[in-house]
Amino acid sequence: GPDGILRRQAARESAARTYARSLPIVPVRARGLTIEGADGRRYLDCLSGAGTLALGHNHPVVLEAIRAVLDAEAPLHVLDLATPVKDAFTSELFATLPGDLARSARIQFCGPAGTDAVEAALKLVRTATGRDGLLAFSGAYHGMTSGALSVSGGAPTVRVTRLPFPQDYRCPFGVGGEDGARLAARWTESLLDDPRSGVRAPAGMIVEPVQGEGGVLPAPDAWLRRMRELTAARGIPLIADEVQTGVGRTGAFWAVEHSGVVPDVMVLSKAIGGSLPLAVVVYREELDCWQPGDHAGTFRGNQLAMAAGTATLRHVRENALDRRAGDLGRRMQERLRQLGREYACVGDVRGRGLMIGVEIVDPEVPDAPGTGPCVAGPPPPAPDLAAAVQQECLRRGLIVELGGRHSCVVRLLPPLTITDEQAEAVLDRLADAVAAVWR
Numbered sequence: 001g002p003d004g005i006l007r008r009q010a011a012r013e014s015a016a017r018t019y020a021r022s023l024p025i026v027p028v029r030a031r032g033l034t035i036e037g038a039d040g041r042r043y044l045d046c047l048s049g050a051g052t053l054a055l056g057h058n059h060p061v062v063l064e065a066i067r068a069v070l071d072a073e074a075p076l077h078v079l080d081l082a083t084p085v086k087d088a089f090t091s092e093l094f095a096t097l098p099g100d101l102a103r104s105a106r107i108q109f110c111g112p113a114g115t116d117a118v119e120a121a122l123k124l125v126r127t128a129t130g131r132d133g134l135l136a137f138s139g140a141y142h143g144m145t146s147g148a149l150s151v152s153g154g155a156p157t158v159r160v161t162r163l164p165f166p167q168d169y170r171c172p173f174g175v176g177g178e179d180g181a182r183l184a185a186r187w188t189e190s191l192l193d194d195p196r197s198g199v200r201a202p203a204g205m206i207v208e209p210v211q212g213e214g215g216v217l218p219a220p221d222a223w224l225r226r227m228r229e230l231t232a233a234r235g236i237p238l239i240a241d242e243v244q245t246g247v248g249r250t251g252a253f254w255a256v257e258h259s260g261v262v263p264d265v266m267v268l269s270k271a272i273g274g275s276l277p278l279a280v281v282v283y284r285e286e287l288d289c290w291q292p293g294d295h296a297g298t299f300r301g302n303q304l305a306m307a308a309g310t311a312t313l314r315h316v317r318e319n320a321l322d323r324r325a326g327d328l329g330r331r332m333q334e335r336l337r338q339l340g341r342e343y344a345c346v347g348d349v350r351g352r353g354l355m356i357g358v359e360i361v362d363p364e365v366p367d368a369p370g371t372g373p374c375v376a377g378p379p380p381p382a383p384d385l386a387a388a389v390q391q392e393c394l395r396r397g398l399i400v401e402l403g404g405r406h407s408c409v410v411r412l413l414p415p416l417t418i419t420d421e422q423a424e425a426v427l428d429r430l431a432d433a434v435a436a437v438w439r
């Protein structure tokens, strides 16, 4: 039974087990937004494989695409050989790319995970520029392999310069809003121009258009454009990590489109594989400096993932699910802000499209330790309260994830196919959970 499975896995798996700790359920069936547990309970899944399931679980077009490959007895593993399945995938993907990338991009299949594509992107810009240093941002998350970790927030490393990521709310300068973003941009510019800073000629800058794991922090458009100007003027390749923001989630097919910024390199994974593992980098032709064999990998040719991914990309495009995500996301955020007016523990509500964060705070704790450099203004984050909200959500059949520097941001990443009624049900359950924890 489910209890035995939970017990055995808890005993067998590494201490690094994460989601399984806060979500002790045993999924056995899933369709769309809904997961069914082995105990027969049903859950609304707003974690969606950490933002992977653009079309929800087991969408018919995805299942059909996978079955077609199986029924044709097409090879499932052919390393990086050209196949009709790959041809369809690259055609569909290239048609979605922003700006001049659509005309002249190169693609490197990596794999199987987002972190592998991040590694490839970092290696690519280092090879192309012949330089070594990298620019990355506070609070970033790019993956768990060593290169990706080095550009994620946390311990500083020698070859990576950490720059302030502007945040509307807990601004690194304690200012917030547009002023905070301007300060962050000026800080970056002065570092780039200061010969003593040692970062004049880095190999690249890597940025998430919306920080996801970092607590759902959208990069302000003007700031991102400024980063594009600063890097372009200095010949520094700009890498956009769209692993989580891609394929319509933020209300545009790619999140960089909101600002009009066209990066030099895009790191793509999660939704592009239609729920199966797939990761690629796409980049400007001029950066294609690799010699044959310079970047390899056994699992660069996952045919099932490419087929599922093609179906997903096409379905999002043909049904304008990106626009739908933008509209519905705005309405959901409005209702969450209303919740914030009713409950003092609901702090900042933010996001883009169906990538939504609700900060759980405790206004009755005047000066909690570890709240960072932000002195005035927002009440301190409340991780314990946030964990309680997550558990109350689960009790009500709603799966949500926590994120952010203090693990106090309730993250909603529903599939783009979520209906208005389902979205209402999600928000009802979240509101009930908040009411249950707030005294």
Ligand code: PMP
Pocket (backbone or CB within 6 Å): 050, 113, 114, 115, 116, 118, 141, 142, 143, 144, 208, 212, 213, 241, 242, 243, 244, 245, 269, 270
């Ligand atoms: N980049 C971003 C922006 C991500 O959100 C993630 C995963 N959450 C990754 C990279 C790493 O992807 P993976 O877990 O597949 O290695």
